[in-house]
Amino acid sequence: xxxxxxxxxxxxxxxxxxxxxxxxxxxxxxxxxxxxxxxxxxxxxxxxxxxxxxxxxxxxxxxxxxxxxxxxxxxxxxxxxxxxxxxxxxxxxxxxxxxxxxxxxxxxxxxxxxx
Numbered sequence: 675x676x677x678x679x680x681x682x683x684x685x686x687x688x689x690x691x692x693x694x695x696x697x698x699x700x701x702x703x704x705x706x707x708x709x710x711x712x713x714x715x716x717x718x719x720x721x722x723x724x725x726x727x728x729x730x731x732x733x734x735x736x737x738x739x740x741x742x743x744x745x746x747x748x749x750x751x752x753x754x755x756x757x758x759x760x761x762x763x764x765x766x767x768x769x770x771x772x773x774x775x776x777x778x779x780x781x782x783x784x785x786x787x788x789x
Contacts, residue, residue: 676700676778678769683783686759690787694754696769696780704747706773710754712765712785722767723754737763759787 677699686692700706709724723743724732731743740758745751752769764787769780 676771676773678771678778678780680767680769680780680783683767683785685786685788687789688760688787690759691755691757692759692785694756694767694769694783694785696752696754698750698752698769698771700750700771703745703750706771708743708745708752709770710743710752711768711770712763713768713782714762714765717765719768724770725752756785759785761787763787 679697680694682692682694684692704727707724707726710722711719712722713719722734722737723741725743725745733741740756742755744753763785765785766782767785768782771778
């Protein structure tokens, strides 16, 4: 079973920055497509950013220009760099991995943007 563990969430003021990390317990992370999703109370889970195993990026319009996703396959880690945070970014952020159909999710990490 693939295990994904997120870290780096917390409380930050508007305009601040956070970097989320997703540590994956896999031997061949280069084979996986990776992504970050988020879900705010009362809202549907939405894709924030994804990065394919080939390194192609897809960033949601709502965070484009502020967030970026990256991966370090040698360290089995995926990152979400979040800059210029807004209150509407408040949500639980989930790491996601997929390989040949099966999907895996982390437990989530809370990001709260508030003054």
